Amino acid sequence: MEALDLARWQFGVTTVYHFLFVPLTIGLGVFVAGLQTAWHRTGSEHYLRLTKFFGKLFLINFAMGVVTGIVQEFQFGMNWSEYSVFVGDVFGAPLALEALLAFFLESTFLGLWIFGWDKLPKRVHLATIWAAVIGSNLSAYFILAANAWMKHPVGYEVTGGPGGGRARMTDLWAVLTNSTALAQVPHVVAAAFIVAGGFVLAVCGYNIRKERRADPDRTVPLRRGAADMWRTPMRAALVMTAIAGAVVAGSGDLSGKLLHEQQPMKLAAAEGLDRDTAGAAFSPVPGIEVPMLLSLLATNDPDAVVRGTEDLQAEFAERFGPGDYRPNVPVVYASFRVMITFGLATVALSVLGLWLTRRRRPVPGWFARACLLALPLPTIAMIAGWLLSEIGRQPWTVQGELLTAASVSPGVSLTEVAVSLAVFTLLYGLLAVAEAVLLVRHVKAGPEPAAPSEPAPPVSGDGTTAAVLQPTLMY
Secondary structure, X not given: OOHXXXXXXXXXXXXXXXXXXXXXXXXXXXXXXXXXXXXXXXOOHHHHHHHHHHHHHHHHHHHHHHHHHHHHHHHHHHOOHHHHHHXXXXXXXXXXXXXXXXXXXXXXXXHHHHHXXXXXXXXXXXXXXXXXXXXXXXXXXXXXXHHHHHHOOOOEEEEOXXXXXXXXXXXXXXXXXXXXXXXXXXXXXXXXXXXXXXXHHHXXXXXXXHHHHHOOOOOOXXXXXXXXXXXXXXXXXXXXXXXXXXXXXXXXXXXXXXXXXXXXHHXXXXXXXXXXXXXXXXXXXXXXXXXXXXXXXXXXXOOOEEOOHHHHHHHHHHHHOOOOOOOOHHHHHHHHHHHHHHHHHHHHHHHHHHHHOHHHOOOOHHHHHHHHHHOHHHHHHHHHHHHHHHHOOOOEEEOOOEEHHHOOOOOOOHHHHHHHHHHHHHHHHHHXXXXXXXXXXXXXXXXXXXXXXXXXXXXXXXXXXXXXXXXXXXX
């Protein structure tokens, strides 16, 4: 084993763990902003309680995401200095925009939102959460644009001699509007909404079951009972997940066509295709093939040729020199199917839920239990998607320009990487426990108690009330 292997493991462990919080932050932030908007428009305490409840869960996740994300920047200098030297002039612009514009926008207005309750006017306070949400999505855009450049480098030139070259940006707009980025951003952001929708579904399902167990004889009508409080966010999460699923499917189709043009080796590995094949079949699960579907999906032509790993390997060896240019095919192949299967299962669950709860029908108990599956399924699908994306790019860190083996820091020893890997893995494990404990504790505690209702107003002589009673919600 070499330092390169452990350096890849360390970056993989820390990145996957950090990415557990990123999609939930993106999607849950929009969900909380939507709840607060509903409270602002209706004045219903129901929405205010839900806003503060899911807002706490959002803040716990956001804080953990910030802490775990800081490590990423350190690794560029610690384990991947040669990579940093090569891409620094290109990555500097999008990452600076992410830090100085997007993250500052997000963190500043999120602080105003946290401390601005009862201090800022309602409209201003509402604007702060939407500004923070815009910042988080801008942050995702700039980071994904930088990541897309590694898969499809554009707007640059390589300067310097052999062994000392570096990429120099020549067109920032080309980097930010990279075709790979324009397909990847909606795909990843929409997937983040599915992850957040699944999280909300699991929380709502848990609380509905909890209330049903507390009232097994249904002494409180469902339309007025505590379980009905969770029907509103559940329906919103079902709609968000279903719409996001459609966006993921559309952007995923576009990404597949771009892979055929820009990263044919990744596409071949994802389908386990060894040789160039005309009218290539698509296998959604091992053992089942749909004739000509892969060619149709990749090129819109059912008879088109899709490149295979062995033929591409021979071409790359001749073009770039001796070496193995194939990724870990079994991992890429399995990741592709896990991503599709688990993602489709989550979207199917949301569509089923929309049908079952149509026309204000109560949430069936068995569906509330099934919603607990919405917590792990989309998260596993998204992690599998990133494994497909990043492992499928190997052995390149920058496609066609910089090999992973040439990106590692030359002065870092195997022992040093092993120690840092062990420390980070242990630390992240402890953080995972802390995150789980905090989330579970707040979910079990539930929303803040409803404010006591106002006393009945006096009745006038003609029997009508002297003031209009505001309806109170029964939880």
